[in-house]
Each structure stands twice: as C-alpha cells, then as structure tokens.
Amino acid sequence: RMLDVAHDDRQKDFKSIEDVLFTELDKLERLSREGTALTGTPSGFKALDDITGGFQPGNLVIIAARPSMGKSALVTNIAENVALDHGKAVALFSLEMSEAELAQRFLASQADVPGDHLRKGRVKPGKWSSVVGASRRLAAAPLWVDDSSDVGLLEVRAKARRLHQQHELGLIIIDYLQLLRPDGSQDSRVLQIGEMSRGLKILAGELQVPVIALSQLSRAVESRTDKHPMLSDLRESGCVTGDTPVYLADSGSRASIRDLVGRDDVEVLALDPDTWTLERRRVRKAFCTGTKPVFRLTLASGRTVRATGNHRFLTIEGWRRLDELDTDTHLATPRALPAGGRATMTEDELALLGHLIGDGCVLPRHAVQYTTVERELASHVCDLARRVFGDGVLPRIRNERSWLQVYLPSARRLTHGVRNPVTTWFEELGIFGLRSHEKRVPDRVFEQPAEGIAAFLRHLWATDGSVWAENGGSRVRVYYATSSRRLADDVQSLLLRLGIMSTKSEVGQRGRGRSQWHVQVRNRDAVLGFLRTVGTRRTAVAAEILHRVEPLAAHAGSDVIPRTAWRTLVQPAMASAGTTTRALHAAIDTQYCGSTLYRSNIGRVRARRVAEAVACEPLRRLAASDVSWDRVRSIEPDGIEEVFDLEVDGLHNFVAGDIVAHNSIEQDSDLVMFIYRDEYYDPETERQGEADLIIAKHRSGGLGTVPLVFQKDFPRFRTMLHDPERHG
Numbered sequence: 001r002m003l004d005v006a007h008d009d010r011q012k013d014f015k016s017i018e019d020v021l022f023t024e025l026d027k028l029e030r031l032s033r034e035g036t037a038l039t040g041t042p043s044g045f046k047a048l049d050d051i052t053g054g055f056q057p058g059n060l061v062i063i064a065a066r067p068s069m070g071k072s073a074l075v076t077n078i079a080e081n082v083a084l085d086h087g088k089a090v091a092l093f094s095l096e097m098s099e100a101e102l103a104q105r106f107l108a109s110q111a112d113v114p115g116d117h118l119r120k121g122r123v124k125p126g127k128w129s130s131v132v133g134a135s136r137r138l139a140a141a142p143l144w145v146d147d148s149s150d151v152g153l154l155e156v157r158a159k160a161r162r163l164h165q166q167h168e169l170g171l172i173i174i175d176y177l178q179l180l181r182p183d184g185s186q187d188s189r190v191l192q193i194g195e196m197s198r199g200l201k202i203l204a205g206e207l208q209v210p211v212i213a214l215s216q217l218s219r220a221v222e223s224r225t226d227k228h229p230m231l232s233d234l235r236e237s238g239c240v241t242g243d244t245p246v247y248l249a250d251s252g253s254r255a256s257i258r259d260l261v262g263r264d265d266v267e268v269l270a271l272d273p274d275t276w277t278l279e280r281r282r283v284r285k286a287f288c289t290g291t292k293p294v295f296r297l298t299l300a301s302g303r304t305v306r307a308t309g310n311h312r313f314l315t316i317e318g319w320r321r322l323d324e325l326d327t328d329t330h331l332a333t334p335r336a337l338p339a340g341g342r343a344t345m346t347e348d349e350l351a352l353l354g355h356l357i358g359d360g361c362v363l364p365r366h367a368v369q370y371t372t373v374e375r376e377l378a379s380h381v382c383d384l385a386r387r388v389f390g391d392g393v394l395p396r397i398r399n400e401r402s403w404l405q406v407y408l409p410s411a412r413r414l415t416h417g418v419r420n421p422v423t424t425w426f427e428e429l430g431i432f433g434l435r436s437h438e439k440r441v442p443d444r445v446f447e448q449p450a451e452g453i454a455a456f457l458r459h460l461w462a463t464d465g466s467v468w469a470e471n472g473g474s475r476v477r478v479y480y481a482t483s484s485r486r487l488a489d490d491v492q493s494l495l496l497r498l499g500i501m502s503t504k505s506e507v508g509q510r511g512r513g514r515s516q517w518h519v520q521v522r523n524r525d526a527v528l529g530f531l532r533t534v535g536t537r538r539t540a541v542a543a544e545i546l547h548r549v550e551p552l553a554a555h556a557g558s559d560v561i562p563r564t565a566w567r568t569l570v571q572p573a574m575a576s577a578g579t580t581t582r583a584l585h586a587a588i589d590t591q592y593c594g595s596t597l598y599r600s601n602i603g604r605v606r607a608r609r610v611a612e613a614v615a616c617e618p619l620r621r622l623a624a625s626d627v628s629w630d631r632v633r634s635i636e637p638d639g640i641e642e643v644f645d646l647e648v649d650g651l652h653n654f655v656a657g658d659i660v661a662h663n664s665i666e667q668d669s670d671l672v673m674f675i676y677r678d679e680y681y682d683p684e685t686e687r688q689g690e691a692d693l694i695i696a697k698h699r700s701g702g703l704g705t706v707p708l709v710f711q712k713d714f715p716r717f718r719t720m721l722h723d724p725e726r727h728g
Helices: 001-008 017-034 045-050 070-085 099-111 115-120 123-138 153-167 188-207 219-223 348-357 375-392 421-429 449-463 487-495 522-532 537-551 564-577 581-587 596-597 603-613 619-625
Strands: 060-065 089-094 141-146 169-175 210-216 246-247 255-256 267-272 277-299 304-307 313-314 318-321 330-334 369-372 396-400 401-409 463-472 477-484 503-507 516-521 627-648 651-656 660-661 673-678 689-697 704-711 716-719
Touching: 001 304, 045 267, 045 449, 045 689, 045 704, 060 070, 070 099, 089 099, 089 153, 099 115, 099 123, 099 141, 115 330, 141 153, 153 169, 153 188, 169 188, 188 603, 210 318, 246 537, 246 651, 267 330, 267 537, 267 627, 277 330, 304 627, 304 660, 318 330, 330 396, 330 660, 348 375, 348 421, 348 449, 348 704, 369 375, 375 396, 375 401, 375 421, 396 596, 401 522, 449 487, 477 522, 477 537, 477 596, 477 716, 487 516, 487 522, 522 537, 564 596, 564 603, 564 619, 581 603, 581 619, 581 651, 603 619, 627 651
Parallel strands: 060 210, 060 673, 089 141, 089 169, 169 210
Antiparallel strands: 246 255, 267 277, 267 651, 277 304, 277 627, 313 318, 313 330, 313 660, 330 627, 369 401, 396 401, 463 477, 477 516, 503 516, 651 660, 673 689, 689 704, 704 716
C-alpha cells in the first residue's frame, strides 16, 4: 500500500491531448530520422525485437515457464545483451540463485565455457584467456545484482529507485515473482501475486523503465496433451466447469459461466471478507482455460460445484484450494440472494408454469396434459390456462383410473405453422420437450421479484411438495420431491432468493426407478420464512401450522459460525479484555462447562452475545453477516472437462452454484512470453536443442513465436539461423 501512496496516479494533473500528441510526433520523427524500429530497450534477440520494438519504458514483461525450461538462463542472456552490447544499466534481483552462481552463469555464457566446468574448476588451459577476457568485459558492464532471498516489493522498489537515481536504469529483472515476500495483509496467495504484479507495474511506470518478472506456470500444462503454455496457465487460480451457474446481480437471474464468455455487461455478487457482506462487482472478462481434471464438491446442504483441484473457496481462516479441503471444513455461502427487480410474468403465468413443471407433460408428438388426484387442482389449472391463453386453448378434465387428466388442446386445428400455444410458450421459455428427470426452472422465473418467485413455488409445491406438522406442531416437514436433480437445484436456489435456507438430498427408490431428490426446509426460522412468504394453496392449513411453530424456541441447527472462531477471534479478544472462561459463561448466561464450550460451533445468536461480552468486533460482523457456513460433505473426482473462469473487479470472487468461489487474477502485464522446449517432454524429439519463445500477450503489438537455440551446457539461448518464418 505504501507503494501505491508513493506513486498515486490520482495526484497527477490532466494533460492536454495537444501536448501528448506533440511528444509522440517528436518521437516518431526521431525514429524516422534514425531509421530504426527499436523504441525500447533491445533484448539482443533480433526476431524478438522486430515484434516488440524492444522492451518499452514503463512496461511490465512476464516471462513464464515450467521449472527447468530456462527462465533464468534467458533473462541472464538478456541482461548481458543489454548491459554489454547496448551499455544500458541493468538491475537483476535474484531471489533463487546466489551472486556466485550468477557470476558463473555470466562467465560461462560470455567465455563459451560449460557452466559445469566452471563450477568444478575444470577450465581447459586454452580457455583461461576467454574466461579472463569475459571477466574484464563483465566487470566494466553497468550490471548490478542483488541476491537477497527474503525481499519484499517495498524493498525492491527502494533499491531500484536508488540505483536508478545513480545510474539511470535501462532494465529491471525479478527472478522470480512467486519468491517475492508479500508486504500486504492478504492471506490469499492469489491476491498476493496480484498485488505484487500490480506493484511491479507501478514501479515500471514510476521509473519509466521496463521491468521483467519471471513467473512459474501452473501444473495445468502437464495435464494436457498439447504442452504448449497458454495465458490461463499463468493465472494463479483454478476453474469451474462450463455448466456452473453464476448469479447475475443486475437481473437476479443466473447464467452458465460458459455463456458469459465474450460479454462485457455482466455484474456479479462478490463477498467482502472484511465486512462479510455481498456487493455488486463488474466482471472484467470470462474465458475458457482449457480441458482439465475436475472434482465434484458437495456441501452438507446438498449444494454442489465442479471445479479443478486448485480452485479456491472461502473458509473462516481464508481462501483454500479445493484439494486442501476436508470434510470438517465449512465454506462461505450466501445466506440469501436478491430476487429480480422487474416483473415480466403475471402471477397467473407463474402459477400455471409451476403446475405444468410439477405434474405436466409438454412433449413433442404428445398431448399437452396435467395429472392430479384432486378435482380442485384440476379445475384450478383449467381456470389458469383460460386466463393465460384466453380462447387459444380448450381445457377439459377426464377421469382416468384413479387420476384426473387435464388436457390443454389448442382451440385451432394444428397444421403447418399452427401450434398449441402452450407448446409455443414452453419453447420460448427454453423448457419444451423435457421429461420428468430433465425438468428445470426457466431462467425467466429467476428474474422475477420475490412475490413472483413465491407464487411460482407455491403452485409448484402443490404438485409434489408437502407441508405438514406432527407432535402438536413440534415437528414440521416442508419438502419438495422430484426425479430431476436440476429441478431440485433450481428450487433450492429460488428459495435462497426469498432468504429461505434449505437442504437437498438424494433418496434412492430401492430398484423402483430413478432416485428422487428432496429439497427440505428444516430449521424453525426457515420454516417460518417459507410459511410467511411462500405458504400453501390451503391458507387455513398454513396459518394453523404457523400458529404452532411461532412459539417454538429457535435452534441454531446448521446456521452456525465454525468453532475455529473460538480460537482465532474469541480467545484473543478474551485475553485483551482480561476475561476468563468462567466469566464468559456468566456473561452469555450459559451453564459453566469449562473448555467444552470451545469445541462446538457458534450459533449466530450466541455469537452476538459473545461478541458483546468480550468486545470482539470481527465476531460481531460474522454474526450479522451475509454468510451461511456450509460444511463440506464430500469431494470426488469427476472426469476431465473444459473449464472456465472469471476475472472480477476488486473483491476477486463470485457466487457460483450458490457457493462463494475465488476468481482468476490476470497479472498486470503489458507483454507475456512463454518458454517451451519440446525436449523437456519428449527426449526423443527431433527438435533437440531448440526452444520457442511464445509471445502470448502484447498490449501494443503483434503476437508470434520466436525460435531460439538452447545450449544447456552454458546455459544460454541464441538466435536461430535460417529462421523457418515462425515469428512476426
């Protein structure tokens, strides 16, 4: 943060576009007069400089590769070229190699002596003159190295600034980014890397010097058949499968993450881990990151998301990778999601849709019909159809065995171009032709205000739902049953838009067909919310159950704060306040049980009392938060699939599958290059000693691949002669 203050763009004054244009025209005139295309610090590799025009002042350049590809060798070669051939000062921060190792590398490259010979003192007599000559040239070069292994961004900035004042630097090199010590308070490694790359970009802009930072690529490269690196391998985050639903803050609806690719109008909900509140944030980009192994993460509530092992989810102790979670970990999920703000469907449409999705049949080459055992429901559906479609349908009821069939035929004869209006409606909603186990709620329902969603659920519940009480109302069962897992997911998500938490579970049928999925509303507060908001079509029954449930004592159930909070938040606050365990029990009006108190999760009501008793503001925020903590039930391998990610402004997370998930962070680079050597993966390749320098991102120029020769004994890179036209 100190770096941001030292170079705060908000303090810069406006410049007239006239002044900016005159500066650029002067530069163009000079370049034209000199007859050169180089506008920045040359790398010493002509094919690369032809594409980039040299490393530009103020630019951050990322060079990335898997381990042992030659990252350090390439930047030491570039440092030699810049300092020796062009006389520009270079600052090299080496966080991995010592200054002695660097000196040996420089000597090996310049003296044309294998590095192993230098390390072991086996320099041939005829090569000593080369070593001495290389030493003299290097000693006179404006090349400075710093091998501090534990250095942070602020220290790098201070040292670079001092050196720049003394020698006017032409290039700064960081070897490598992931070894920089984080100076900030971010506990997420993803955010730390993002902050450091942003800080290096600010440093480059402040000194108007190009900064090259080496970066390690993720293991995702190894999981692909094609091992050539991609930009997604550079991002420090995981990915989710393309069918993952993402909550859209502007409409209250949701969209599969794959459908967000290419859109620039998307806002999502993101969680602020400092305040534990959900806020609207803009999506910078959505993108595919390739095909990778994925896992199915299932929570105790039944929520699921399918993601790569390195995708991060929020625990009470910070962001953790999926492959680091266990079944005792609680993850942050939204307590509620805002419903849409604009009604685009009438209550009659929502009611009829609820009935037809629940017990209707709208299939190709099949009569449009609705099945029930209740005469009242059959008549109600007929009335709804008439109100929605007017004289376009001719509803009729027929007794068939113990069932009542409601048929909704078109009032017009069906010919080419004339269709049943119910069929047309379902096609417009995107749900025509779905069989029972395939049914889902159309996206348009998710966009409705809370009243519309409640109306839809009320009538859907009349088909395969249940609301009943036993034991004098002490036990109430509210659930919906379906053979469609997708429909169960949708119902659970719609309830969340009404602030009603629920659980979803699979119920086997013991060989009698497909499993059923039950969405259950369990704890007292959720049941009360359901009865007051959704209710039932039999209002008298709902009122009676509500009357019985309201006097019952609230129970935390699953709505708790993980017990880790005792250790991380409460006990430090107790120590600061001088509060003993016995005094805490008394303050929260709880029977004394010693340290046993700290072994349980904390209900939100109790958490508020504890926070007040020990003056613990972080716990108070948690108790009043937008978060429900959901325990991990299982993590299972789930195949190999195309995966996607988002980049979200500011908070860098989003709600995916009704779970808070981390996003990708693009490093603040102007130029990104990857090193690829085929012999690293295939020792028998015909491309022995060859390397590709892949320009994957270039903010102000072209992309391409520069072929190089890699001489691993020195180690060094050289320009490939007779270039097979692979760059430009």
